[in-house]
Amino acid sequence: MDIRFSKYTSFGNTFIIVDETRTPLAGDEQRAGFARWALNGDFGIGGTDNVLYLSEATGPADYVFRIFEVDGSETLSCGNGLLCTAAVLRREHGGDQWRVLTELPTGRPRPVQIGAEGDGRRTWVDMGETRPVPAELINRNGPPPADGIDRISGLDVPGVGELGGYLTFSGEPHLALFRGHGLPDELAEKLFIDARGAIGRPDGDDITESVALAHHIGTHVNRAYRDLFPQGVHLNFARVEGRRVEYRTWERAINCETLACGSGTVAMAHVGRELGLLPEGEIEFWPHRCRWYQPGAALTVTSTESGYVVTGQPRLVCVGVVPETSVVPETSVPPDLARVPEPRQPSIR
Incomplete structure (x- = not known):
């Protein structure tokens, strides 16, 4: 059977979405193989972060939401992916609210409510409360913290210095580093650069150096501290101005910085409130790197x-059909990130 798909973007997070209620796949081997092929920029569709699969659910949900990475592995959840899912369901099935199951790889599927307003161009997802990071995603000493936040200190990054952050779980494990709270002011200035003159062509020297810096920090933390974060961790760099948070995100599994992150905004909102940096109510989040391309994001x-x-x-970017014969099964999976030894280990408080 040919595989039909939609391609959506949410602030630069892009997804190939396969509606299995209309194009059922044979099983996880085919899902993994299609993800490896589709996300390959040379032989597949490319230009996309993940492949999302939607199927009918039984019991307390309407649909099952599954998300696969470029190596064919399945990850847990995605805020922007759920926003795009609401747009797909509105366009393809009608209605304005749905309950979907997420976080299937944990063995503890979690239902979340998603919805679409008006013509479906504006969507929402109720992510619920943040939670302590599950035991399989962090090697902590002692019980999970009552407020759901692990305090991480002593992250030594060569050429950068010592960093610290606040770890919580919002469908994915997120380490939030706020300016003045684990993220030094000098480093924040290098990450949050004035790119107004580079909008639409973000390739200047300052931007190149800033992108390399964010990648260096995210890559090093995920390599050097694999014993602390056995399956990797998202890093969110943030600065607060009133009721607005400007942020950048380096994502595990994808192993690079993405233009935006929906689940990360929830983690930052919770940590920011606990630190007294953010009030209750509505907070606006600016995806810094996405705004180089889309100033109003x-x-x-x-x-x-x-x-x-x-x-x-x-x-919606486009819809398309992939002939089944175009997808060549890939059996090779990129090797796991090698651990780089460090003289010191961070502490969890």
Whole structure:
């Protein structure tokens, strides 16, 4: 059977979405193989972060949401992916609210509510409360913290210095480093650069150096501290101005910085409130790197009785059909990140 797909973007996070209620796949081997092929920029579709698969659910949900990486592995969840899913369901199936199952690889599937407003150009996802990072994703001493935040210090990064952050779980493990709270002011200035003159052509020397710096930090932390974060960790660099947070995100599994991150905004909203940096209510999040291309890019995170609701504006890029014969099964998987020994280990408080 030919595989039909939609391609969506949410602030530069891009997804190939396969609706298995209309194009059922044979199983996880085919899902993994299609993801490896589709996300390959040379032989597949390319230009995309992940492949999302939607299928009908039974029990307490309407649909099952699954997300696969470029190496064919399945990851847990994705805020911007869920925003795009709401747009797909609105366009393909109608309605304005759905309950979807996420986080299947944990063995503890979690239902979340998603919805679309008006013509579906504005969508939302109720991410609920943040939680302590599951035991399989962190080697901590002692029980999980009551406020859901592990304090991480002593992250030594060559050429950068010592960093610290606040680790919580919002469908993915996120380490939030706020300016003045684990992220030194001097380093923040290098990460959050004035790129107004480079909008639409973000390739100047300052931008190149800033991108290399973010990649260096994210890559080193995920390599050097693999014993602490056995399956990797997202890094969120953030600075707060009033009710606005400007941020950048380096993502595990993809092993690079992406233009935006929906689940990361929820983690930052929670940590920011606990640190006294952010008030309750609605907070605007600016994806710094995405705004080099789209100056108005922003989503909102609102604290509610049920937790945190993320609202955004995903966009349909294209729809297409892939002939099944085009997808060549790939059996090779990139090797796991090698651990680089360090003289010191960070502490969890």
